[in-house]
Amino acid sequence: MALQIYNTLTGKKEEFVPLEPGRVKMYVCGITVYDLCHIGHARSAIVFDVIYRFLMSLGYEVSYVRNFTDIDDKILRRATAEGVDYRTIAERFIRTFHEDMEALGLLPPTMEPLATEHIPEMIGIIRTLVEKGVAYKAGTDVYFSVERFSGYGRLSGRELEDMVAGARVEVDENKSNPLDFVLWKGSKPGEPAWESPWGPGRPGWHIECSAMATKYLGTTFDVHGGGKDLVFPHHENEIAQAEAAFDAPFAHYWVHNGFVNINNEKMSKSLGNFVTIRDVLECVHPESLRLFVISKHYRSPVDFCDETVGEAERGLERLYSTVETALERTAKDGGADYPDDVLKKQDVELYEKWESLPALFAEAMNNDFNTAQAVGYIFALQRNLQRFLDKFGRKNLKGPAARLAALAADSLLKHCRVMGLLMLEPEVFFDRQRKLKLKTSGVTEEELNDLIALRHKARLEKNFAEADRIRKELEEKRIQLEDFPEGTKWRVSLQPPVG
């Protein structure tokens, strides 16, 4: 089955046919750089990162553009509050954004243009709109006239009349229709300003995306994405501006991700339930957050709470653990080839899960990026592989058994990596995971190692009361000891990120 994408514009799943065979042009609205990013931004970024990776895995050459809004009221407000230039604020939060995205393991987009570096392009579009009579100057501002664009409201599925009727739109005596939106804002004294045919000012919010998207991807391109909240008015306005100016359809497929709630409440600054990406990454591995996000369909709302994140984390550890075990036990003897029927005889169910995964995975992902279903198929293979490994006790696998296990592990890795999971060597993952978690427990690695040594001595002396006392003491600090023939390992359970 070919890739189907749910298109907000039509409200239906549609077969994806790119404008140019083999190439995809995708624009995703980035952030306004005035504060640290929260997990809602993380969800959006992860969702589109998975889409980006999946499109590339299908063999497409993808041009992926994600912008920064680096001039805006909120940036100016913060700059004034701190007594610095707006650029200082913008640069700071571009930097923190990049740090967060890198920490989350996101691939960088093809391009990350800044609004302020595209003022001439925006002025060009506004000039065209004014010349066509679709935009008008009022006072020091220039507005887009929604009545002059017949398709207005198509994306968000509303009629102009309905919107005006019950709208909570601020009355502005400059506008001829309350829904008209600003293209160019005359600047007040002391504000940053650019020269324009309408006097010094700065661009309105929506125009930058129309300008940057068309500049880098052409007047018509394939995919435009962003959070659900951007459907109206932002994306509606982008379409109006671009199509009115260029007389060409703007984006073909509109993709919108759902929101993140916290403990079933909408996340917002006023409710004080705002969780930044860096807060979460203090106690949760980035891939756990990623698995949490992709365990649910991207269009549904998702509830972020200790329990749901903890579930994702345990699932991720299981994936890594199975892959690690399989790689270790097949390292010596997993490379030689055997006929299919020989492999199948090793374990029919495992063989079938392994054999069917590529098609099932593709089918799930082709069905509007159904990562949740894809994850389900991956876990089914993981469980069968782990079961197969357990049959051999702690021994290394040999011959066709080793081969089958190695193939299954490779398949797990390969498919997970299309979604940006299992990107680390398992031992690196577990090492980082332990160090990250230990920090949240308040115990240093030295203290822990001393206690483990002490307990080891007690166990040798069969002083199990003392050994259990140490176990219990550490358990109270969320540290779980695991005894193996080769020594004692430890793990730390999740520090609740939400509280």
Next chain:
RNA sequence: GGCGGCAUACCCAAGUGGCAAGGGAGCGGUCUGCAAAACCGUUAUACAGCGGUUCAAAUCCGCUUGCCGCCUCCA
């Protein structure tokens, strides 16, 4: 007031016409000095309710109830 979405086991969550994926948690077992991890077994005559279409419905249609989002900056 307008537009849209959702309701599947104890929890999370796929499934959108043909025997209800997957994960977490619980319980019983194997293993262990004890644990943990892992594995095995177990947990929905059933998909908010009512009615309809169909040989067949969680899946389509209608109504009811309950949650939620957007219409203002917002991922």
